[in-house]
Amino acid sequence: MKLNHILLSLFFILFTSITHAQNIKIKKDVVYVDSKECLTIGGDANNVSFYDLNDNEIIFLKYIHDSKYGSLYTKITFLDSKLSFTSKSYIFTKKLLIKKLIQDKTLKNCQLIPEKVERFVLKYDENVEQDNINVNITIDRN
DSSP states (O other): HHHHHHHHHHHHHHHHHTTTTEEEEEEEEEEEETEEEEEEEEESSSEEEEEESSEEEEEEEEEEEEETEEEEEEEEETTTTEEEEEEEESOHHHHHHHHHHHHHHEETTTTEHHHHHHHHHHHHHHOHHHHHHHHHHHHHHH
């Protein structure tokens, strides 16, 4: 009897997590969420702009190759709120960024939720550029 309850509970947990997963596809510079056109993308391999369906640039994603330290990090700027963050542990791809924005409810119905953007930045910011400035100041003083 207990085994049946455990199996039933596991089934509901798995079913719930599967049904809430968003299907994200990027095809020909268009982001589709659950087969619905959501955003468009422009730019090049290192500089990616995300546009809403009204063609307003809302997010800028930059891949920065720090040749001095041989590392790669991403810088993401939310243009309307003028907030940005840098990350080394998550190298945000276009798809991963959209996935995280949806999971954190920062992107809902293909629109950024301004109140959630600041929280998203706080959550993922690693201050990579600030760390590099501090390293350079320390090196210059010695």
